[in-house]
Amino acid sequence: MFFFLYRNFIDRLVEDLIQESMSRGDFNNIKPSGKPLHERNPHYMDFTTYKINEILIDNGYIPEWIQIEKQIRESIEEARINLKRVFKKIASENSQSYDEQKTYLLNNTKWKQALEKFRVDIAEVNVNINKLNLIVPMLWKQQVHYNAEQEIAKIIALDPSKIELPLSEEELSLIHQQELNQRHQEWMNHQLNQRYSVFDAIRDLFQALRNFKV
Structure with missing residues (x-):
């Protein structure tokens, strides 16, 4: 029921956006008008689908298949x-x-725990691939499933010493903490220098007053 209402909402939204664009004349004097379909659409997509997606994106709506593709x-x-x-x-x-x-x-x-989690992650990715393939408007945008065992074999075949990885959250947190500690130490040193400067000024003042009295 929810899916049906959601699709109706999207259909109505698309229709409203198309009508709004037509009223603005967005469909008038299209540059590739009269040319073969593939020349005005570099992705060989059905022109109506292409234009609908273009209107949706221009109005700030990201099609669901693009979101799923990014998530995959x-x-x-x-x-x-x-x-x-x-x-x-x-x-x-x-x-x-x-x-x-x-x-x-x-x-x-x-390693066994990591493999178990990896297989679960790949299974979830494949579920999203199924969703993508059902709604993606271009056939060539469909994807095949990932094979967890093949992915594992590729990783095991790598030279561990040559594997380059982005910093983990723990490493980023440690670097951030080190930067905070460094800034705190610099602030403390600055405050300490300022304190000594004030003391020096007071001492010099008393010394000057003493010399003046003499």
Whole structure:
């Protein structure tokens, strides 16, 4: 019921925006008018769909499929980074050969937990891919499912020493705390210098008064 009402709302919104654009003359004198469809639409999209999306975006509305596509891209990247981070950390704990390292990984509790979470994350990404493929207006924008085991195999095949990762939240928090501590220390030093300067001024004043009396 909610989905039906939501679709009706979107349909009405699109219709209102189209009518508003027509009243403004947005559809008049379109530059590629009269030319083949693919020339006026570089994405080979149905022109009506293309124009509707353009109107929606111009009015601040982001189509749902674009939001889902962005979520898929960010989620898969985050899942890969998290697994690489665990892999690199565990690999740095020992200096075994590649085969010995694989055995060590298989028996490592943290690695098993990381794999379990990674598989769950990939499953969630694939659910979003299903949603995307149902509503994306262009066939070529559809995506295939990610294979968790293939992704894991690619990460294990990497050289841990050459894996470059963005800073984790803990590392960013530590850097931020260090910056705060440094600023606090600089402020304390400044206050201390100011205090000594005042004391020096008072001392010089008393010394000047004493010399004046003499």
